Amino acid sequence: MLHSGLLNLGTFGVVVYTLLLTHITIAAVTIFLHRHQAHRALTLHPVVSHFFRFWLWLTTGMITRQWVAVHRKHHARCETADDPHSPQVLSLKKVLLQGAELYRHEADQAATLAQYGKGTPDDALERHLYSRHPYRGIVLLLMLNLLLLGPIGITVWAVQMIWIPLFAAGVINGVGHYFGYRTYASPDAATNIVPWGVLIGGEELHNNHHAYPGSARLSSQPWEFDIGWLYIRILAGLGLAHVHKVAPRPARLQHTHNGPGLETLRTLAAHRMQVLGRYRGVIKAAYRAELRRGSDNAGLLRQARHLLLRDDALNDQGARECLQQVLARSEILATVYRFRDHLQAIWQDAAHSQEQALAALEQWRREAEASGVAALQKFAHGLGGWHRLANDAGR
DSSP states (O other), X not given: OTTTTTTTOOHHXXXXXXXXXXXXXXXXXXIIIIIIIITOOEEEOHHHHHHHHXXXXXXXXXXXXXXXXXXXXXXHTTTSTTOTTOHHHHOHHHHHHHHHHHHHHHHTOHHHHHHXXXXXXOSHHIIIIXXXXXXXXXXXXXXXXXXXHOTHHHHHHHHHHHHXXXXXXXXXXXXXXXXXXXXSOOSSOOOBSOSEEOTTTTXXXXXXXXXXXXXSOOOOSTTOEEHHHHHHHHHHHTTSEEEOOOOOOOOEEOOOSSOOOHHHHHHHHHTHHHHHHHHHHHHHHHHHHHHHTTOTTHHHHHHTHHHHHSOGGGOOHHHHHHHHHHHHHOHHHHHHHHHHHHHHHHHHHTTTOHHHHHHHHHHHHHHXXXXXOHHHHHHHHTGGGEEOOOOOTTO
């Protein structure tokens, strides 16, 4: 009993115990800290909310107000020098290996807590236990692990201690802004790491989240799976959670012979990041066409390949100058960039005058179809077929 603890688990049992407890911690972070507290995408029953607060105190020692403040500042200052943990600014290596240190540094800034930490729990339990003694929980967890598992409980405790710093502070904040696929052209470098959000509770779908930060569901495409959303649906079905907002499903593109109408205009405005994501295909095709020409511009073009696809807000002065050189030497790339900027201006103007915006959209389509750029012509030809999908929150 002394060597195996009260539970007397074998090796397989210890592994299952560790994975189960770390998964509950991940669920607490994504459901309570992230979607409920930071973004107010849902409301949790007080019993569920207090359970998650206790569990995070026990397994991580994180303080709700600090986590929320750091995360909100990340969204507000994303990919800038003020972003607490941007790999685009600080390097991927630094965020991966020192993500927890970056978090703690920002969490200690009084100005960050004052500006971004509003609305978090401030009851007696928070003031006198969770925030005042954040490390007592993890010490209690160590004692419980030793009691239940025996000496191996120290190793299990060590795994529990590195789980959130490794996956949340490192993988999500690092890899999730560096590698992966992008469904939406969000104004940052956020990516979806994989389409199956299980290991990190759905946070793997990071590009979807940055496109619609207030959504309680992080999955978007039919093949994507967000296990955090599954848990939220179960809680909602039991009357323990209430969802406030869910992102719209991606618009469906149906090829028709009709020109763009008001529904098309509204859909383009509502799904603008998805539209820009599709427009990346036009830029990629133009890039490949320019490379096939075999001009003297090929070396500079390859050097600027990643700049062509990223949001201009992420480029420093040197990157912008390099990009401008490429556009000055490539008529086809300059054309697709000009049409992209014009399209964005049209749906921004739609908020003021739908009639004028619709006329401008029709003119944009005609000029794009006459541009002589095959990929742009194809994109413009299908523009009238954009239709909004029903917002099926249960899907």
